[in-house]
Amino acid sequence: MTDHDDISRRRFLQLSGATLAAAAGAPGAAAATQTKTAVGDAPPGFARLLREASLPWTSGARVVVVGGGWSGLTIAKYLKRHNPAFDVLLIDKHPSFVSFPLSNSWLADQIQLDFLSHSFFDAALNHDYHFVQATVLDVDRATRKVYTDIGFVAYDYLVLAPGIDYDYARIGVGDAEQQALLFQRYPGGFVSASELLTIKHKIRSFRGGTFLLNVPNGDYRCTAAPYERACMVAAVFKKRRVRARILLLDMNTGIKIEKNGFHRAFDELYKDYIEYLPSSEISGIDLDGKRVSTEFDEYAFDDAILYPPIRASRLIDEIGIANPQSPQKAANTDPFRYHVVGDEHVYVTGDSRGQPFSKGGHTAHSEGRYVAEVIAGHALGKDVAWRSPQTMCFSSVEIDPLQAMSIITYYKYNTQTKLFDFDRTHMIETWDVQGGQASLAWAEGMYRDLFYR
């Protein structure tokens, strides 16, 4: 064992008490259990975490992909396509995949859950890589090891695509217990499938009164989704003839995308349901009193879906690769090659990325195809020219039949400001049945690409 192994083991054991609690899912759980666990005190099961994971596969240079979301699934598939000799291992903490895109249409009963749910085994079998269900706890970049709850896995290349976490402190809820309660009672539905199931039940069983929704500020996941969700919830209440007022508190100064379309939908379709309030920055929540406060007002609610501002997955920060300048703790990566600055063997993609591209599944997919090529190229000593990701997003506003608007855009690098700007943006702000059908066809095509042949 090298000195570095020893340091790494000690660091890992110190972290593991907190990290394992966090892995269990509750936001703030890590903060609640910040006790340092000395090696001697470690429960017997912990020794397993420090052994090499027993995986039946070994061949070629190993690329470990952490996170079986839109980004990780794409990269795992296309890595094999660009370099069949790679031993690609996809790791996700969940047993199966549930799609967030189109989940708002599911909330409004326009599609079945089956349409959104897919098996990691199908993806791995059909695209010739390996899948293992495990939670990644730490990474030691010096020895190139990923520590998981089933032991460590050595890598030649590592792709981190763990998505996002909520940042409840930015809506005035800093206490770990309050965060956990808030998450369970009023989940945002932007991180896990369990949240979506709870939300669907809330919408189905709401008997009337004020139903609160919000749009977070900062760079949040899927710009149109909170406005789309307000429309889908309103559509369900309208259909069920529930006497409900949907209070949509926008923490931004106005609708951030497809502005005319959403304003028209709120005014024409859901005038009796949606009350839209811009510049409503949430600063505190009284969970027992069911009240939300902003700088100037207080709002009572009967039920709510609270989507807090987000940050890159905590894993990025915990393993020391977050950009200290990034308010949302995004990864410190090369903006064109996606590798961690100074380490061409570790890449960060998808919604944890450092670049300000729209946080979308389509963006993650088109970016993932490029990054897979970059990594395969690196292994062969070949350079791959940068290409922009593409963002495509459908926003459903009406149901029975489903009707949607859409937007498509690319990005270009501005060499003067050294920032990325939108490029070739095309927006359709009138909703129609063709838009609804196109959203289903788009999703079906994506699932086919990621999971099937």
Ligand SMILES: Cc1cc2nc3c(=O)[nH]c(=O)nc-3n(C[C@H](O)[C@H](O)[C@H](O)COP(=O)(O)OP(=O)(O)OC[C@H]3O[C@@H](n4cnc5c(N)ncnc54)[C@H](O)[C@@H]3O)c2cc1C
């Ligand atoms: C309601 C809603 C509607 C949306 N609509 C659209 C749309 O119409 N079009 C569109 O393009 N995008 C849409 N999006 C956005 C899209 O879902 C995300 O941008 C996309 O999922 C990002 O992909 P990702 O791979 O970065 O993250 P994710 O898809 O979140 O995947 C991250 C994966 O990492 C795993 N993971 C995290 N930490 C660990 C760990 N420590 N160990 C092991 N595994 C771990 C998670 O289990 C997860 O499977 C929508 C999102 C929502 C919530």
